[in-house]
Amino acid sequence: MSGAIQVRGLSRTFHTTVRRPGFAGALRSLVAPERVAKHAVSDITFDVDSGELLALLGPNGAGKSTTIKMLTGILTPSSGEARVAGVVPYQDRERNARNIGAVFGQRTQLWWDLPVRESFTILRDIYEVPKAEHSARLAEFDDLLALSSFWDTRVRHLSLGQRVRCDLAAALLHDPPVVFLDEPTIGMDVVVKEQVREFLRYQVEQRGRTVLLTTHDMTEVERLAERVVLVNHGRLVLDGTLDEIRRKFGSTWQVRATLTDPHTEVVALPGIAVVRREGARVVFGPDGSAAPTVHQALKSVIERYEVTDIALDEADLEDVMRAAYIQAEAV
Numbered sequence: 001m002s003g004a005i006q007v008r009g010l011s012r013t014f015h016t017t018v019r020r021p022g023f024a025g026a027l028r029s030l031v032a033p034e035r036v037a038k039h040a041v042s043d044i045t046f047d048v049d050s051g052e053l054l055a056l057l058g059p060n061g062a063g064k065s066t067t068i069k070m071l072t073g074i075l076t077p078s079s080g081e082a083r084v085a086g087v088v089p090y091q092d093r094e095r096n097a098r099n100i101g102a103v104f105g106q107r108t109q110l111w112w113d114l115p116v117r118e119s120f121t122i123l124r125d126i127y128e129v130p131k132a133e134h135s136a137r138l139a140e141f142d143d144l145l146a147l148s149s150f151w152d153t154r155v156r157h158l159s160l161g162q163r164v165r166c167d168l169a170a171a172l173l174h175d176p177p178v179v180f181l182d183e184p185t186i187g188m189d190v191v192v193k194e195q196v197r198e199f200l201r202y203q204v205e206q207r208g209r210t211v212l213l214t215t216h217d218m219t220e221v222e223r224l225a226e227r228v229v230l231v232n233h234g235r236l237v238l239d240g241t242l243d244e245i246r247r248k249f250g251s252t253w254q255v256r257a258t259l260t261d262p263h264t265e266v267v268a269l270p271g272i273a274v275v276r277r278e279g280a281r282v283v284f285g286p287d288g289s290a291a292p293t294v295h296q297a298l299k300s301v302i303e304r305y306e307v308t309d310i311a312l313d314e315a316d317l318e319d320v321m322r323a324a325y326i327q328a329e330a331v
């Protein structure tokens, strides 16, 4: 196996009892409970390379959180195997905890009644971070996340955006090579979201951390991830770069060009059809074959024709992912 995160045939089934409706049903359930199996994650395999940010996407209930819980050692898989920085997380939780940072957007790992500063001191002692390193790291986090204005505020009094910024800093205080983020920016305003994204980009590009992120925010995916893994009903349905996914599911782009010479002969280019022509104005689109990305198409048109104006319409990532989900439903 290679990669900072290695997932092989990972599965997790939950067994729950269901209550039958009505009084008689409730009585029957008490005597003879009906057990149902929920396959939350089924036979998932993927790798995340060192220094890569991967977005794990999928509709509600697809199995993203369950996957992250297995990789952070909170849950044990029913079958399959995972390694995070060389450690099997659910077998060696303590070693795994030293190698990873985790933020679950809805929950906090900070001490509710303590000021932020004290929470950070406790974490410093737990992870045995030398004092000088701790101070240097806090200064870096403060620079990127502007934490110092609420250092002395009790965690319970922080706003959501402030609290998640503190959680991010707390998760990275012991310098873990691998970071798991489950919907880190949920409910944040756009300014704070951008601040968090900037912070994550810095952690990946400058600090070489490996990040596995789940989100329903497609702007976040576009800004941060090069590669995405899409799960649906617990199964992996797609693993590819954003460009590959756009090519597969988002073939609705158009390039609109105005030619310098309206008499230029216009022909189709590889993968690109002429959708419409009105004098100098030409609209190009994908020809249905292995179509290029909108950016490749733009380059081909500019290289081939002399134009006075060029514009592009691209299916946004929400549309692309919707098409991917719909196709996945049909499988």
Ligand SMILES: Nc1ncnc2c1ncn2[C@@H]1O[C@H](COP(=O)(O)OP(=O)(O)OP(=O)(O)O)[C@@H](O)[C@H]1O
Pocket (backbone or CB within 6 Å): 014, 015, 016, 038, 039, 040, 058, 059, 060, 061, 062, 063, 064, 065, 066, 067
């Ligand atoms: N402890 C549990 N017991 C029983 N079923 C569970 C348990 N945890 C999760 N599930 C079920 O497993 C499936 C996957 O849930 P999971 O939380 O992993 O989805 P998700 O992709 O993270 O969804 P969301 O985007 O809504 O957070 C769901 O059908 C959920 O109801």
